Amino acid sequence: MSDMLSISREEILDGRWERILNFFRSRSLWMLYYCTGCGAIELPPSMTSRFDLERFGIGPMATPRQSDILLITGYISLKTLKRVVRTYEQMPEPKWVVGFGSCPINGGIYWDSYATVNHLEKYIPVDVSIAGCMPRPQAVIDGLQKLMRLIQRGEAVGYKKYQLNNQWYKTNQREVLERTEPVLAPASSARAEKRARRAEAAGALVGEPAGGAS
């Protein structure tokens, strides 16, 4: 965390005009859920007759371009992280991430697995985490309402953090993604060269202080 930019609260929070728009943003949240783990099973009851998320204007959407919230419903494995990052970067701003259950917070019951990522917020900025294994629909609604309040106050600024500290996030992502490359594949000269170049670039990024860090 030492390499992240420190920036004042006034600088990163939304301005007055943005806060008027935030009123509308917070009342119409469209979700895209990345159903990696068991969390997906808690979403149908939250959305259908009994708990009815559409009361708050929250509804499911089909593609990253259309949606505002990315729900990470469960553990992130080394290979799914790449897809999560790609999905997150395809979403237009403003966008928010909700970590769902214990796994994105600290690894949950998979904390000692060789194949999972334990702290999601090291790789993409998480605005709200809903603890529980799994959180019940009441907890999901509570978490999403907290997100609505944060958005309306202009304090849900994860996407701005991702822009400002892009190098820091990219370095973390690269460390993980390199571990997913096949070990036993015959290393053609082109691939080895590419890997060497990438390692060099990563080293350079880690070595130099992030731009404008205080």
Next chain:
Amino acid sequence: MSVLKSILAGFAAMAVGLFFMGVGRQISARLQRRVGPPLWQPYVDVIKCFARKSTSHHFIMDLGSMMGLAGLVAAATLLPVAGWLPFPSGGPLIVILYLMPIGYLGMAMGVSASGNPLAAIGIGRALTLMVGYEVPFAILLLSIVAAFNTSLLSVMAQVQSGGLGTWNAVRMPLGFIAALIAMQAMLAEKPFDAMIAPAEIASGPMVELGGKFLGMAFLQHAVSIYVVTGLVVNMFLGGAASVPVFFLKQLVLFSLTMGVNGIFARFRIEQATAFLWLSAGSLALVQLVLNLILY
């Protein structure tokens, strides 16, 4: 003056269509025993869409979105609302029918520029469905135009202004049923929503639309609701004496559509086209023959 009126009619079409969408979402929610979103939810959705950053893939994508909305707004300005005509024309049926497909054509142009294969599948299905509903609707128009000797909507509404007995819905019941089936397909509600199909082709034409483009697609759907229901009200439900009554009739028609939408499953695209031709098409043909004998 007529320019100002046309602009006003365009905005009114959007506002009224969005209100109908809110009512439609309430109806689906109640059918599923949910509370449902508030009535103003579509307005909030559209404002939010326009308040987001959006990704344009090509200049043609911007152009296509604008063209789709513009075509439908142009159709809305030609639609007589309870005797009030935004554009001095008399409500030419043929021109409206010519302008309506521009919505889908513009969308086809825009989403093909995005290069997403799912969008291409979706818009292909939309155009196939158009072949499905345009044929029965054209037969229907032919029968009505032949019966009244006019293709002006305002004249048609005037002829039916003598109470319930003079309505075409009563005088031509088979044609009215055919029109309702065609309307269901025109608004792309279930069972004719194979072009959207979120779980199957990721919402089809809308797959690459984010931010402003999605807002435009919303507005386009709102205006198409206004135009299609307005067309059927003028053709079959005798127009209206005042503007609120006209909107009420439109709302009743749209509620019917949303009710059917709530209880049916989805047709495959070839099933949908075959159903439209066989059921709506044959009903419209029978009505045409009856009209030739009776009127």
